[in-house]
Amino acid sequence: MAVPVTILCGALGAGKTTLLSTLLERASDREIAVVVNDVGSVNVDADLVEAHTDLETGEEVLALENGCICCSLGGELSRSVVRLWKRYDFEYLIVEASGVGEPEPIAHQFVRGPPGGIYDLDAIVTVVNARQFHDTFVDGDDLEPTQQGPDEDGTRPFADLLLEQVEFCDLLVLNKCDLVDGAERDAVVALLETLQPNAPVVTTEYGDLEPDAVLETGLFDFSAARAAAGWKQAIESTAADGHEHTKSGDEHEGHAHGHEQDDHGHDHDDHDHDHTHPPERYGITVETFHRVRPFHPERFLAFLENPPAGLVRAKGLTWIAGRERAAITTSLAGTETSLEVTGRWIASFSERQQETYRAGQPDLAWDDQWGDRENRLALIGHDIDLEAVVERLEECLLTDAELETDWSTFENPAPTAMNERRIVSSRDDGETNR
Numbered sequence: 001m002a003v004p005v006t007i008l009c010g011a012l013g014a015g016k017t018t019l020l021s022t023l024l025e026r027a028s029d030r031e032i033a034v035v036v037n038d039v040g041s042v043n044v045d046a047d048l049v050e051a052h053t054d055l056e057t058g059e060e061v062l063a064l065e066n067g068c069i070c071c072s073l074g075g076e077l078s079r080s081v082v083r084l085w086k087r088y089d090f091e092y093l094i095v096e097a098s099g100v101g102e103p104e105p106i107a108h109q110f111v112r113g114p115p116g117g118i119y120d121l122d123a124i125v126t127v128v129n130a131r132q133f134h135d136t137f138v139d140g141d142d143l144e145p146t147q148q149g150p151d152e153d154g155t156r157p158f159a160d161l162l163l164e165q166v167e168f169c170d171l172l173v174l175n176k177c178d179l180v181d182g183a184e185r186d187a188v189v190a191l192l193e194t195l196q197p198n199a200p201v202v203t204t205e206y207g208d209l210e211p212d213a214v215l216e217t218g219l220f221d222f223s224a225a226r227a228a229a230g231w232k233q234a235i236e237s238t239a240a241d242g243h244e245h246t247k248s249g250d251e252h253e254g255h256a257h258g259h260e261q262d263d264h265g266h267d268h269d270d271h272d273h274d275h276t277h278p279p280e281r282y283g284i285t286v287e288t289f290h291r292v293r294p295f296h297p298e299r300f301l302a303f304l305e306n307p308p309a310g311l312v313r314a315k316g317l318t319w320i321a322g323r324e325r326a327a328i329t330t331s332l333a334g335t336e337t338s339l340e341v342t343g344r345w346i347a348s349f350s351e352r353q354q355e356t357y358r359a360g361q362p363d364l365a366w367d368d369q370w371g372d373r374e375n376r377l378a379l380i381g382h383d384i385d386l387e388a389v390v391e392r393l394e395e396c397l398l399t400d401a402e403l404e405t406d407w408s409t410f411e412n413p414a415p416t417a418m419n420e421r422r423i424v425s426s427r428d429d430g431e432t433n434r
């Protein structure tokens with residue numbers, strides 16, 4: 001029988017080890033193996049876990065000493081958990097990921113990698129520090145330098161990772177609730193539910209949970225987890241509407257940015273679809289921005305350097321003038337944004353290749369002039385008028401006159417090569433909106 005696995009994710013200091021220790025103590029009748037991976041302080045955590053169990057480091061408590069799980073994926077993590085399974089008899093595995101690990105590649109190992117046959121991923125559990133999450137995303141404060149850890153290559157915005165860990169998980173444990181008041185806690189819960197509508201949220205202090213709240217939940221579903229993020233749901237629902245694809249030049253009269261909403265969160269449009277925005281609670285709102293027109297690189301970058309206060313998340317594919325091949329994923333989290341080339345616009349391939357790709361994606365929206373190039377961003381905000389954000393984004397698009405110019409002459413800091421990433425941080429010069 002496959003051994004169930006729980007992956008514990010969460011920012012540095014969120015309380016993963018505290019929760020793990022409690023679980024091991026309370027489930028002492030069960031043989032639980034643990035893989036701990038904690039950048040910079042592997043032994044501290046491993047020692048802490050050992051103090052609560054009879055296990056020893058190097059045996060069932062396995063510390064990955066060579067850095068981060070995500071760097072060693074396919075390598076150390078896979079080999080370690082397969083070796084563990086061959087050597088020891090245990091009924092459950094918990095992997096404590098480093099605070100800077102991305103959950104998706106770790107999950108991938110247990111689904112498609114060598115451990116896939118012997119383990120059965122039960123759930124990805126993300127532990128959230130209620131105080132830090134509130135201050136960073138509800139209040140919009142910059143993360144303290146001390147709260148930031150290194151990421152795997154030193155270039156990933158920490159806040160982006162923090163949100164990704166929330167967006168790709170099956171269960172959220174909101175810890176450190178003793179450090180927030182009731183209203184703050186409720187606001188964080190509402191924001192978590194918007195960012196990740198599919199994952200239940202459990203609130204706690206010092207990881208004080210019974211094992212059955214976290215283990216053997218049966219919540220994991222890889223494709224559901226991939227599709228579950230709030231920003232993705234917002235984008236997919238507008239893409240599925242079928243009315244979003246305006247011709248270039250039509251945008252300002254048109255209806256390209258998703259839905260108009262009334263005060264009660266109801267859509268005004270009369271299209272037959274099941275897209276509903278989550279109810280506005282605690283000032284949290286969701287909007288989508290969609291235009292078949294490129295951003296002006298300087299204006300768009302200036303927007304990202306000075307994002308509107310209250311814009312918690314903006315994510316989606318962007319088309320930046322001068323980058324006609326590069327489909328760039330823009331991922332804004334609080335005050336930091338990552339721009340990464342994650343694909344190539346099909347319209348930039350030869351006609352024959354275009355036909356092949358389009359035959360494989362019959363639903364792909366296609367503009368006569370620009371093909372699949374477009375800007376499509378989900379916006380999640382707190383106490384902010386997202387319509388005003390949409391207007392600011394409109395101003396970042398090329399004007400009709402600029403459309404006619406040579407786009408290669410623009411000052412253009414956007415990345416070009418596949419997987420190339422550029423980080424944009426909000427200016428710290430007192431002139432920002434934040």
Ligand SMILES: Nc1nc2c(ncn2[C@@H]2O[C@H](COP(=O)(O)OP(=O)(O)OP(=O)(O)O)[C@@H](O)[C@H]2O)c(=O)[nH]1
Pocket residue numbers: 010011012013014015016017018019038045098099175176177178179204205206207
């Ligand atoms: N006030 C408060 N402190 C907590 C809570 N949970 C954990 N802590 C403390 O927060 C600190 C970090 O907790 P850990 O469990 O080590 O956090 P972690 O997520 O494992 O941290 P890393 O291993 O650095 O990623 C410790 O000093 C804990 O005692 C809580 O609910 N409230």
